[in-house]
Amino acid sequence: MVPRLSNGVDTPLFEIKQIPRKGRGLVARINVATGTRILCEKPLLTVQSEYTTPVDAENMFAAQLKALPKASQREFLSLHNTNPGKYPFTGIVRTNALPCGPSSSVGAVYPTICLINHSCVPNCNHSWNSDTGRETIHAIRPIEAGEEITIAYDCGRVSAVRRAFLKVNFGFDCICRACSLPAAELAASDARRERIQALDDAIGDASRMASRPSDCLRDCHALLQALRKEYDGCTVVLSARAYYDAFQICIAHGDEARASVFAERAYKIRVICEGEDSLETQRMLSFARNPASHPTFGICSFGWKRSRAMVPKGLDAEQFEEWLFKMK
Numbered sequence: 001m002v003p004r005l006s007n008g009v010d011t012p013l014f015e016i017k018q019i020p021r022k023g024r025g026l027v028a029r030i031n032v033a034t035g036t037r038i039l040c041e042k043p044l045l046t047v048q049s050e051y052t053t054p055v056d057a058e059n060m061f062a063a064q065l066k067a068l069p070k071a072s073q074r075e076f077l078s079l080h081n082t083n084p085g086k087y088p089f090t091g092i093v094r095t096n097a098l099p100c101g102p103s104s105s106v107g108a109v110y111p112t113i114c115l116i117n118h119s120c121v122p123n124c125n126h127s128w129n130s131d132t133g134r135e136t137i138h139a140i141r142p143i144e145a146g147e148e149i150t151i152a153y154d155c156g157r158v159s160a161v162r163r164a165f166l167k168v169n170f171g172f173d174c175i176c177r178a179c180s181l182p183a184a185e186l187a188a189s190d191a192r193r194e195r196i197q198a199l200d201d202a203i204g205d206a207s208r209m210a211s212r213p214s215d216c217l218r219d220c221h222a223l224l225q226a227l228r229k230e231y232d233g234c235t236v237v238l239s240a241r242a243y244y245d246a247f248q249i250c251i252a253h254g255d256e257a258r259a260s261v262f263a264e265r266a267y268k269i270r271v272i273c274e275g276e277d278s279l280e281t282q283r284m285l286s287f288a289r290n291p292a293s294h295p296t297f298g299i300c301s302f303g304w305k306r307s308r309a310m311v312p313k314g315l316d317a318e319q320f321e322e323w324l325f326k327m328k
């Protein structure tokens with residue numbers, strides 16, 4: 001089967017194929033460039049995370065399904081179910097629903113996106129665009145013709161944690177490239193993910209940001225390096241978050257110059273991972289253009305006060321990074 005894209009592009013980017021030990025999946029038909037929007041889909045069904053009883057949940061899904069056109073009902077019923085039995089609709093939802101945003105309690109089921117298998121080192125990013133009410137899939141590195149298209153269903157913790165999460169929430173044992181690494185390499189990957197988590201926690205400490213901003217900025221630098229190594233140089237949305245953290249540290253201390261560079265970098269990553277029409281992408285662009293519009297401008301101090309025009313010129317790449325992250 002060769003689906004056509006619904007966004008006006010007439011080149012079929014992928015086909016649906018059987019993938020060994022994973023059921024169906026999407027495979028690239030042609031080479032796909034980083035940042036390409038591969039899919040953009042409306043939900044078939046949306047799901048609140050909490051229902052009072054399993055029967056309530058099943059009845060709710062049945063009612064939503066009944067209201068759909070016949071073709072959509074067939075699409076929903078053809079989706080994989082790791083938990084068939086007494087509550088078939090709930091089983092399909094549990095196997096397939098993706099959250100509508102990173103911390104949303106609402107999930108959604110899609111006709112084609114739900115055929116994309118998981119990888120702990122995915123080549124695509126999935127994101128919910130609340131403006132358009134659609135889920136989008138973007139390539140976060142070049143994908144070769146014949147390669148499987150993958151997304152991460154989880155948020156990338158150490159192997160034991162994410163594997164347990166995938167088992168409990170999606171009902172499968174992950175066989176992706178990262179989970180199949182030899183023991184020593186898996187341990188190294190886990191150590192990097194532990195470090196990523198520890199750095200992220202340290203950067204999120206507001207009192208440290210106020211009292212030791214240079215340390216926080218250096219943690220952002222270390223976090224970005226760890227992400228690059230762990231995710232094989234892919235453009236991951238976690239890097240956009242790290243740049244936005246760096247932006248917030250600088251702007252809280254009055255430095256519009258560094259803040260504008262960090263927001264510009266966060267913007268460019270969001271364009272790749274989510275597209276120009278994502279609200280978060282647009283938010284980063286507005287901060288790149290006017291960092292002082294951020295509500296925390298100067299909230300900690302004006303100790304780093306520097307206008308946007310004071311971004312240094314004529315430095316080589318290494319010198320610029322040293323300036324940007326206050327390495328000296």
Ligand SMILES: C[S@@+](CC[C@H](N)C(=O)[O-])C[C@H]1O[C@@H](n2cnc3c(N)ncnc32)[C@H](O)[C@@H]1O
Nearest residue numbers: 022023024080096114115117118172174175176
């Ligand atoms: C959302 S569905 C993806 C499409 C599915 N393969 C199909 O045939 O319709 C999720 C299911 O795909 C399989 N799957 C996805 N990613 C996998 C992975 N990394 N390792 C093993 N199985 C995977 C599991 O059976 C999982 O429950």
